[in-house]
Amino acid sequence: MSGWSRHARVLAICWRAAVAGEVEYRLNFFSNVALSAFWMVWAAAGASVYFRFTGTVAGWTQAEVLVVIGLFFTLNGLRQALLQPNLERMTDYVRLGTLDFLLTKPFDAQLLVSLRQVRVNNLLDPVLGLALTTVGVVLSGRGVSVVALAAFGLLLGCAVLLLYALTVLLMALAVVLVAAEELGRVSYAFVELSRFPVELYRNPVQAVLTVVPVAFLTTYPAAALLGRLDPYLLVIAPAVAVGAVVVATLAWRRSLHSYSGASA
Amino acid sequence: MIEVRDLAKHFRVHRRPPGLRASLRSLVRREHVTVRAVEQVSFTIPAGQVVGFLGPNGAGKTTTLKCLTGLLHPTAGDVRVLGHTPHRREPAFLRRISLVMGQRNALFWDLPAADAFEVNRAIYGLAEAPYRSALDELVTLLDLEPLLTKQVRVLSLGERMRCELAGALLHRPDVLFLDEPTLGLDVNGQAAVRTFLRDYNARYGATVLLTSHYMGDVTALARRVLVIDHGTLRFDGDLAALVEAHSPHRLVRVTLREAVPAQTWVGLGEVSEVDGAVVTLAVPRAETAAVAARLLTTLPVEDVAIEDPPVEDIIRAVFAHA
Numbered sequence: 001m002s003g004w005s006r007h008a009r010v011l012a013i014c015w016r017a018a019v020a021g022e023v024e025y026r027l028n029f030f031s032n033v034a035l036s037a038f039w040m041v042w043a044a045a046g047a048s049v050y051f052r053f054t055g056t057v058a059g060w061t062q063a064e065v066l067v068v069i070g071l072f073f074t075l076n077g078l079r080q081a082l083l084q085p086n087l088e089r090m091t092d093y094v095r096l097g098t099l100d101f102l103l104t105k106p107f108d109a110q111l112l113v114s115l116r117q118v119r120v121n122n123l124l125d126p127v128l129g130l131a132l133t134t135v136g137v138v139l140s141g142r143g144v145s146v147v148a149l150a151a152f153g154l155l156l157g158c159a160v161l162l163l164y165a166l167t168v169l170l171m172a173l174a175v176v177l178v179a180a181e182e183l184g185r186v187s188y189a190f191v192e193l194s195r196f197p198v199e200l201y202r203n204p205v206q207a208v209l210t211v212v213p214v215a216f217l218t219t220y221p222a223a224a225l226l227g228r229l230d231p232y233l234l235v236i237a238p239a240v241a242v243g244a245v246v247v248a249t250l251a252w253r254r255s256l257h258s259y260s261g262a263s264a
Numbered sequence: 265m266i267e268v269r270d271l272a273k274h275f276r277v278h279r280r281p282p283g284l285r286a287s288l289r290s291l292v293r294r295e296h297v298t299v300r301a302v303e304q305v306s307f308t309i310p311a312g313q314v315v316g317f318l319g320p321n322g323a324g325k326t327t328t329l330k331c332l333t334g335l336l337h338p339t340a341g342d343v344r345v346l347g348h349t350p351h352r353r354e355p356a357f358l359r360r361i362s363l364v365m366g367q368r369n370a371l372f373w374d375l376p377a378a379d380a381f382e383v384n385r386a387i388y389g390l391a392e393a394p395y396r397s398a399l400d401e402l403v404t405l406l407d408l409e410p411l412l413t414k415q416v417r418v419l420s421l422g423e424r425m426r427c428e429l430a431g432a433l434l435h436r437p438d439v440l441f442l443d444e445p446t447l448g449l450d451v452n453g454q455a456a457v458r459t460f461l462r463d464y465n466a467r468y469g470a471t472v473l474l475t476s477h478y479m480g481d482v483t484a485l486a487r488r489v490l491v492i493d494h495g496t497l498r499f500d501g502d503l504a505a506l507v508e509a510h511s512p513h514r515l516v517r518v519t520l521r522e523a524v525p526a527q528t529w530v531g532l533g534e535v536s537e538v539d540g541a542v543v544t545l546a547v548p549r550a551e552t553a554a555v556a557a558r559l560l561t562t563l564p565v566e567d568v569a570i571e572d573p574p575v576e577d578i579i580r581a582v583f584a585h586a
Contacts, residue, residue, distance in 0.1 A: 009386040017375045101370035104333050104363045106355035107387045116372075257337060260275060 007111055014116045022120035032121040036077070036128055043069050043195070044132065058199035063139035064226055065197065070133030071218040072195045075159055077125025079191055083167040085117035087184050090174040094259075099175070103256065110252050114168055133225070142226055151224040151234055158241035159217045165244035166190055172248070172255035194218040213240055265471050266309040266332065266439065271341035273302040273327050301327040303495045305341070311438070312469040314461075316476070316486035316503070318579055324495040325475045329441050332473070333363050345439060359388060362437035364428055366447030371416045371424075371431045378412040381431055388435040395434065402430040405460055422453035429460065440464075442474040446481055458484040479575040493583050503575070510581045511573050513546040518559055519567040532558065541566075546573075 022029070044066055051062040060068075093099040093113060102109045137144060144152075170183040194217035198209045209215055216237055223229040279297045280290045302324040309315050319325045330336040331343055334350035334357070343350055348357035364370065371380040385395045403409055406426040411419060416427060425445065432440070442461070446454040462485055465472055476482055482489060482503070489506055491499035499506055516533060520541045529535050532555050533545035547555045556568050572578075 006386055006389050010383055013375070013379060013383050013386060014372065017372070017379055097365060097368040098370075100330070100333075100335055100365070100368070101363065103335055103353065104358060104361065105387050106358040106389075260336065 007108060010107065010112070011115055015118050018118045019120050029121050033124050033128075036073070036122075036125045040069070040073050040128055040132055043073075047196075058197065060197050060199065061140060063136050063141070064222065066136030066139065067133050067222040067225060068136075068197050068218045069195060070129045070131070070136055071156070071159075071222055072129070072191070073132060074126045074129030074156075075163060075194065075217055076188075076191050077122050077127075077129055078160060079163055079167075079187060080125060081119050081122035082115065083163060083187065084184055085119045086114050087167055087170055087174070087187065088181075089113075089117060090171045090183075091181055094175055099259070103259075109256075110168060110171075110249065114164070114171060133222075137225060140226060144225060145227070148225060148227050151229060152221055154234065155216070155221040155224045155229075155237050158237040159221055161241035162213065162216055162244050163187070163191070165241070165248040168245075168248035168252050172251040175252075175255040175259055190214065191217065197222065216240055265311040265313075265346065266307075266473070267342070267344040268308070268328075268332070269306050269342045271302055271305040271328065271331060271343055272300070272339045273324075273331055273336060274339045275299045275301055300495050302331070302492075305492065305495070305497050307490055307497065307500055309471060309473065311471055312465070313488060314465050314472040314474065314486045316474050316482035316489040317492065318475070318482065318489055319492040320583060323492045325492055326443055327495075328492065329363075329443055329473065329475060333361060333441055334358070359435065360438045361441065362432040362435070362439075363441045364432045364443065364445050366425065366444035366449075367421070369416065369424070370428055373417045374415065376413050376415050377408065377419070377427045380416055380427070381412075381434060384431050384434050390435060394436075398434050398436060399430070402433060405463065406430055406456075422449050422456075425449060425453065425457060426460075429457065433464065436468060437470065439471045440473075442472060442476075444476055445474070446476065446478055454478065454480060461485055479579070483575055491579065491582055498582055506582070507572050507575065507578055508549070510578045512549060513573065514549055514552045515571050515573055516545045516547050516552065516556055516559070517569040517571065518543045518545065518563070518565055521564040521566050524563060528563065 047065050047069060048062060050057050050065075055061060057065070090113065093102070099109075099113070102112055105112075166187055170186060174183055190212075193209060193212075193214045197219045198206050198215040199219070201209060220229060220233050220237060223233075276296050276298055278290070279295050280286055305324070305328060317325050317328070327336065331338050332345055332350055334353045337351045346357060346360050348354055350357065371377070372383055375383065381399060390398075403412070406429060408426060408430055411423050411427060416424060419427060429445070445461070446457050449457065458481060461472065461474075464470060465485070472485070474481060474485060487503055488501065489499065489503050490497060491506070499509075513534075515536065520543065523541070529543070529545060533547035533551075535543060536546045537544040545555070552570055556570060559565055559568055
């Protein structure tokens with residue numbers, strides 16, 4: 001069995017078990033979908049306040065802002081479904097010694113601890129988010145070319161990689177700090193900042209959010225979809241995303257170097 | 265197989281005196297101390313040997329074990345296991361070892377045991393035939409059939425440990441590190457694990473390094489012991505030699521048919537325990553046979569038994585001397 005198929009098989013078994021465990025609670029699942037839809041409508045309605053007396057805010061129309069809000073829900077859904085459940089368990093992995101076992105297996109421990117769990121209740125959130133994004137694109141009246149769609153796919157992939165890198169970075173921090181239950185809030189705060197286009201923030205903040213890089217989460221993918229992206233970002237975004245993953249991986253390895261286990 | 269030379273592992277830890285003022289001061293100025301968990305430890309274990317690793321809590325056993333499994337980077341010294349440097353955690357090395365820790369879960373907690381084994385199969389990249397053969401054997405030896413469909417988290421401690429052992433051995437490791445494998449198990453559970461480990465070692469010639477607080481584990485499985493205290497190795501050798509070196513006495517247990525005066529024992533040995541008609545004497549090793557013969561010929565004796573003191577007492581004596 002090759003390395004990739006081994007890794008895919010292990011994750012498939014873990015996810016299958018997670019799905020089997022959670023679908024037993026159907027009410028939870030459907031109430032979560034309803035709640036997510038409610039919050040999305042709430043956010044869209046809230047944004048309409050800004051456009052009551054003006055057609056555009058910082059160059060974004062209401063429909064275009066809906067595209068960004070939809071992408072925010074897409075990424076936040078992915079975060080809640082795939083990343084957050086793993087981050088939440090990290091402290092336990094360290095404290096209970098589970099990490100000891102993961103590290104003595106011939107397997108990529110980073111992959112296993114960062115992607116092993118999945119929260120089924122949030123798996124539909126990205127679909128709802130993409131639905132709102134589609135509505136925003138249609139309402140904007142802009143046609144979407146194949147090139148724009150490909151650029152959007154690339155930038156959305158970069159956004160997912162950025163979120164993944166942040167999660168791994170926080171996991172590395174959890175290894176060092178051990179008691180780090182609150183780290184999940186950091187990743188939420190990071191995504192929360194991307195709820196609106198970065199141009200809506202005042203300039204010092206806007207510059208910071210571009211560097212941090214919150215702008216790469218929703219603003220740039222939305223711009224790609226709407227055909228208003230600066231082309232150089234098609235090179236910058238992958239470089240930033242890959243760079244972030246490399247830095248996070250190095251931080252993870254560094255944290256393992258100082259790891260002292262549950263009891264030593 | 266396992267070569268450890270001058271191993272040292274130090275931890276830098278934050279020390280804070282008690283009290284609010286000290287807490288506030290530690291926010292701006294931290295005092296650190298270096299804890300020397302392991303210092304100048306050297307030993308070699310050849311292939312196929314079962315070695316008991318003994319020491320009180322905090323002696324450095326688990327730290328050494330973690331250095332050998334690659335979890336910790338040694339501060340100094342050389343560690344080679346199966347020709348590999350453990351902390352590099354090369355897949356070729358990790359495929360040939362296994363770590364079992366009592367009361368910790370290596371198996372995925374939320375999966376049924378059978379699925380948890382499947383995960384291990386995928387992790388180790390085992391082909392169907394060897395996996396099935398190893399699993400069938402382990403299921404039989406550890407009596408796992410009724411447990412396979414249950415989630416690991418709902419199993420009793422004893423059941424879980426049997427599953428943990430199976431999960432750890434599916435890939436037939438050459439070196440097995442066992443850290444308190446019978447911790448918390450009842451007498452039957454302990455016996456089952458010991459019997460299994462002895463059989464496994466005999467069948468596959470696996471090298472085993474075992475730490476345990478239960479001397480029963482050590483006496484049942486290991487002829488050689490390493491004794492560690494305060495991070496340094498105090499003894500490395502035969503368990504029997506350890507007993508002889510640190511216990512100049514043997515225990516002669518006499519069961520009497522009728523009571524005898526207390527002064528009867530003067531000159532025979534030191535009375536260490538009196539329990540009704542059973543009197544236990546501590547007798548110098550060289551005189552044990554002569555004393556037993558005298559007891560049988562001069563006293564109303566129903567039974568005489570000669571044994572070594574419990575290993576726990578001997579280990580305690582080793583640490584006391586240290």
